[in-house]
Amino acid sequence: MNQPSEGGGRRPALIDRLGDGLSRVCLAIAAAALLGIVAINGSNIVARYIFIAPFSWAEELMLFLMILSVFSGAVAITWRNMHIRIDTFVDMAGPGLRRAIMAVGSVVAIAAIAVIVQASAKIVSILHTLDQRSDALEVPSWIPQSFLTIGLSIVALLMAVRTVLAFVRAGTERQGGQP
Numbered sequence: 001m002n003q004p005s006e007g008g009g010r011r012p013a014l015i016d017r018l019g020d021g022l023s024r025v026c027l028a029i030a031a032a033a034l035l036g037i038v039a040i041n042g043s044n045i046v047a048r049y050i051f052i053a054p055f056s057w058a059e060e061l062m063l064f065l066m067i068l069s070v071f072s073g074a075v076a077i078t079w080r081n082m083h084i085r086i087d088t089f090v091d092m093a094g095p096g097l098r099r100a101i102m103a104v105g106s107v108v109a110i111a112a113i114a115v116i117v118q119a120s121a122k123i124v125s126i127l128h129t130l131d132q133r134s135d136a137l138e139v140p141s142w143i144p145q146s147f148l149t150i151g152l153s154i155v156a157l158l159m160a161v162r163t164v165l166a167f168v169r170a171g172t173e174r175q176g177g178q179p
Helices: 010-049 058-079 088-092 095-130 142-174
Strands: none
Touching (some): 058 142
């Protein structure tokens, strides 16, 4: 049987579990990408200095994996609300004003992200249409470029979900639900 979440209701508990699961998956992807970077870099050092034959594709693949790790990690950071911000004035506000300030901040961030996602999606589409390929690996360039588009889209969605959940939970608390 589903347990009610803090703040009440089964739906927020389900959303919390889905967000936590997505966060764990994204952290695993980021960790795997970083481990891949370390392995490629170590192998390339051995290939370069021992066998005098470095991998021509190593730098490019490490760059693609770094982009993947950054945007996968951004999803987890967004869901866990661990991004860097200065909360000095927000922390001095009462709970209602704090929620309003955080909501306005989220809306502004989502709007900025939407502009970036739209531009990135156009670039991905153009790269796909032109079948542009990377120099060393010769993989379609739209694939690593889409890491940004997908990652930021998920970040914006999670920001919206978190903002709505904050108001749902606040409404439940006012109605006498558990804090």
